Amino acid sequence: MPTLKNIVTVDWRSGKDKIYFIFKDTDTYSRFDIPDNKVSDGYPWPIKENWGTLENHMQNLRFGFTTTGITLDRPMDFSDLDILWLFYYERTTPMVCAYNQDTDAVMQTRKVEDTKWKLLLPYFDRIITGTWWQVNRSSLFRFILNDGNSLYLDWDEVPQNPQIDYADDKYDDNLFNTVVAPIQTIRLEAITETTWPGLTAYKDRIITGVQKDRTFADNYYYIFLTDNQYLTYNIPKNRLESGPHSVNNESWPGLLRN
Template sequence: MPELKNFVAVDWRSGKDRCYFFFKDTNTYSRYNNSDNTVPPDHPALVNQDNWGAFHKHVKNLRFGFSTDRIVGSDRLGWDADVLWLFYYDQATPMVCEYDQDSDVVVSFIPVSESIWSLLLPYFDNIIAGTFWQRPFRVKGETLFRFILNNGKYLSLDWHSKKLVIADITDTTWPGLALYATYADQFITAVQIEGDALTHSYLYIFMTGNVYLKYNISKKRLENGGVKNVADHWNGLIRE
């Protein structure tokens, strides 16, 4: 069985929820349909202008990505905008692409240093994934994101207050995940699958060796007792 490596997973919130996996070594991608837990039979497919527009030429340098809705970028795209933020290198410059999911087009390419995500710049090389930190009882005006680093630490960003905190992954900050924080250098990417915020909003963390962790954001716990094989859940993601 081939081993998944050097790939980036991102969530997609517009329309039917799904995930995309970008395989940088082969310049291909797969769509994972959350509703039926399958990858279409014609995937992985080559990344090109027709499916990823002007961003297609940057996929090989993609670092991480995540989606937002109604929170960030909505002034330009509308109150109910669904935006995918794709972070990558253009030569030696950390960049971010704002991708409008509703229209399926690139909105902009901006250096991270000049973007609304500039606070992330000092940690750019260490971030393996970011996600909206969905909580059932959120303080009014609070918009939290978390970013997993490859050194056993994480970032917590309150986007509205522009407060950024770096801390260790522990049993207090990430109950259940601390045991695996010592293997953070084996984390490849992660993606959020959003459900009912009161009961289940999951972050799937992919590691080397075709295994993954399932973290319940809403209930602050690691599900399924630890690492699981990708082939047992992500149907069609690994193909010969």
């Protein structure tokens, strides 16, 4: 049975919800269709020729997650925008790609230091996984590090002119950072029974994590561990819901397919 290791998982919210598993050791990926509760037939697929301009960066992918209604660092319509944020290294430079799930195309690629995610830079090579933490507000993000710590990132995106609606081909780079004024804070926290109830016993075994967008009041964060196990963490309640469970053909049908 294949062993899950050196993988990155990301969520997909446009259309039918999905989870993508990126297997970096084999340059392949699988798509888990949440409504069908299985990996679609024929997967895993090769990354080459299936991820466009991103295929050359998947080997250096660090983590990623999806947001809805959150903008880039430029004027745009953000009413129902699903963006997959992919964080990776280009040589030694931390980069972030904003991938538009609605159009299935890259919207923007920038150095992390030039974006609203710049506060992640001191911790970039220690981040295992991160997710949008949709509880009461839309500007919270949490990240799990490889040293027993975690990050709590908070920024309030304040539209200065929400009526502006710029199509991609009308974008003026001179307007960069003029429409949104994020007020950012970041906090380094040890993983304890106070910050991540139930997770402390597993903090040294985490290999990746991904959110399953069930309902606004009941979102789960699936945290994958060594030895083909996973945890179910309840985001709104901020506690371990259950686990560890075995990753097998009953819990994740088709995922361990060669």
